[in-house]
Amino acid sequence: MKNIVILISGRGSNMEAVVRAAEAEQWPARIAAVISNRADAKGLEFAAARGIPTAVVPNKEYPTREAFDAALQAVIDGFAPDLVVLAGFMRILTPGFVEHYAGRMLNIHPSLLPLFPGLHTHEAALAAGHAEHGATVHFVTAELDHGPMVDQARVAVLPGDTPETLAQRLLVQEHILYPRAIRWFIEDKLTVENGQVYGPHRPHDSALS
Numbered sequence: 001m002k003n004i005v006i007l008i009s010g011r012g013s014n015m016e017a018v019v020r021a022a023e024a025e026q027w028p029a030r031i032a033a034v035i036s037n038r039a040d041a042k043g044l045e046f047a048a049a050r051g052i053p054t055a056v057v058p059n060k061e062y063p064t065r066e067a068f069d070a071a072l073q074a075v076i077d078g079f080a081p082d083l084v085v086l087a088g089f090m091r092i093l094t095p096g097f098v099e100h101y102a103g104r105m106l107n108i109h110p111s112l113l114p115l116f117p118g119l120h121t122h123e124a125a126l127a128a129g130h131a132e133h134g135a136t137v138h139f140v141t142a143e144l145d146h147g148p149m150v151d152q153a154r155v156a157v158l159p160g161d162t163p164e165t166l167a168q169r170l171l172v173q174e175h176i177l178y179p180r181a182i183r184w185f186i187e188d189k190l191t192v193e194n195g196q197v198y199g200p201h202r203p204h205d206s207a208l209s
């Protein structure tokens with residue numbers, strides 16, 4: 001059994017999709033804990049109701065990013081994670097923290113990376129006039145929203161789309177994309193060589209149309 005620790009900051013719908021998939025598909029893994037930097041993160045309620053251990057490490061109580069990341073790391077490591085899953089965890093991570101989980105920390109970002117790293121990705125895709133938008137699952141490296149790509153999901157941008165309608169349509173795909181990618185990791189189907197992921201999908205081969 002592998003241990004998965006999931007970090008959230010808010011709604012936690014991707015975390016919920018992962019928890020449901022792990023149960024329904026009987027992954028050889030357990031969700032060891034759901035941890036948030038915010039006590040009011042809605043997703044904590046879902047996790048607690050499922051009997052999953054939860055913890056809060058409030059970033060506001062730490063004077064520096066380094067101090068926060070050190071406290072967070074101590075809590076995460078208490079659950080002996082094989083994989084750390086960032087699911088809407090809205091904190092910039094320090095290089096030391098990222099290095100500690102190198103090769104065992106995944107993130108989902110709501111854009112077709114390398115397009116639109118950072119915040120407000122749906123607004124950016126609309127402003128750019130792109131016909132397609134998407135989400136990317138990647139291994140976490142020190143540079144924000146970079147790191148070897150595991151897989152991407154794409155959605156069409158429709159006439160009349162707002163950031164909200166686009167985000168909602170994409171979220172449905174995120175809930176398929178992320179559990180599938182995490183399952184590949186759990187099943188040892190992903191290898192990283194020279195910054196590229198080799199596995200069931202190789203998104204670096206697919207250019208944005």
Ligand code: GAR
Nearest residue numbers: 010011012013014087088108109110
């Ligand atoms: C998701 O759309 C995820 O891709 C995005 O935040 C949302 C969290 O929703 N992540 C980022 O923007 C990370 N830079 P959720 O809490 O319902 O899973």
